[in-house]
Amino acid sequence: MPTRRWHLTFPEDLVQEPIVYRLVRDYDLVINLRRADVDHEVGWILLEVKGENAQLDGGRRYLEDVGVTVSDAGGDVLLG
């Protein structure tokens, strides 16, 4: 099953939203949290996500649409 490693960054207004829950419920993704730092203002989560490609793409689109920044676990890949 395809696997991705995502780094999610949340703005303040999304810190209280059940984002990860929605990835599991709405996109049928298997989530494994590896590290996180979330407080009342901002937060980030590093997680492993498993699922079919269509689900992974849909989950990522959902995250980006609601305002979560998603990148590869190692940071941006496209460089100067």
Added chain:
Amino acid sequence: MFVEGLRCRECGREAEIAAVHVCEFCFGPLEVVYDYEGMAKAVSRDRISKGPRSLWRYADMLPMLPGTTEADHVDLGAGYTPLVRAPRLGAKLGLRDLWVKNDTLNPSFSFKDRVVSVALTVARSLGFDTAACASTGNLANSVSAHAAAAGMDAYVFIPSDLEETKILASAVYGPKLVAVKGTYDDVNRLCGEIAGEFGWAFVNVNVRPYYAEGSKTIGYEVAEQLGWQLPEHLIAPMASGSMLVKIDKAFTELVTLGLVEETPWRISGAQATGCAPISTALNDGTGFVRPVKPDTVAKSLAIGNPADGYYAIDAVRRTGGAMGDVSDDEIIGGIRTLAETEGIFAETAGGVTVATLAKLVEQGRIDPSARTVAVISGIGLKTTDAVAPMLSPTHTINAGLSDFQEAVKLDD
């Protein structure tokens, strides 16, 4: 060969030498671990000075895998670029002992040749025959050039709306150049997925721990060219933040290895205001690196989610340095100031460095008497579009001597 393995910068778990860049346990970044005791016995100022006039004079201090010989180095002659005094720029900025590390004079005209040269050497040792990267400019040029010279296949991913001149500077070396339609984020996402799917050496992904070590050679060279002394202050441009972190690491290693006397150094970082997640995180006091959507003329520094941001902040805080950011107008001003005072034509990242240095001096955040080195990382001929609107002939005349005399008289 003094590489012992890889270690996670976050949880400290160790990993074997392989094409892997994040810790399997916590997804933290992996870094090369060396046997410094063995390295200290092997290296000396004398041995280094007898080495090639390239970054390979420091091969003992780079992540060469067991069995690597000089013939295995993917070598276009990167590194050992000039470190020049910059008295006229220093006078203009109010710095009494300013130097410029001129990395415009690398084989593909940017510091990326350092990291790519090391990355592809390790990649070949690991058995790869294909190199890859995703880039809007310097990295694409460098991977294309080095892969060609090494006889490796190359896949280079670029945004489809990239300017023609930037495409040419990679295409000429004959890589498979894949133009991806979509936004910056789309290209980033696709390339992250491709990097995990194919058995290639994706230089800034699966071979990143080795690739990043190439930047240490800037620090080694600066110290050697100053007569085996550390500068009191160094300022570097920041995209991912990796270069700054590795220069700091180089200074630490030189002390550990007994190659220089331990004297205090400060490291400062420069960003463009249109993409300043690292300097903002430091200067707003939060230390939280919030990803941004890049919007700056300094395309080579346009990394919205920098991998080494936290480590750059740590290095700057620990050494007592500073960070700043500058507008597009200030960047152009920085390019022109450097060119007009020292005769060095830098790309936009150089303008960022010079303009940020000027700003930090004005703000009193830099000791004006400290021996300061400014790292100029790429050549201006790659970003002529940034300065072209401001530059034109100073005089346009008819082909007559009197026309010239008249025009020149106007200048008196």
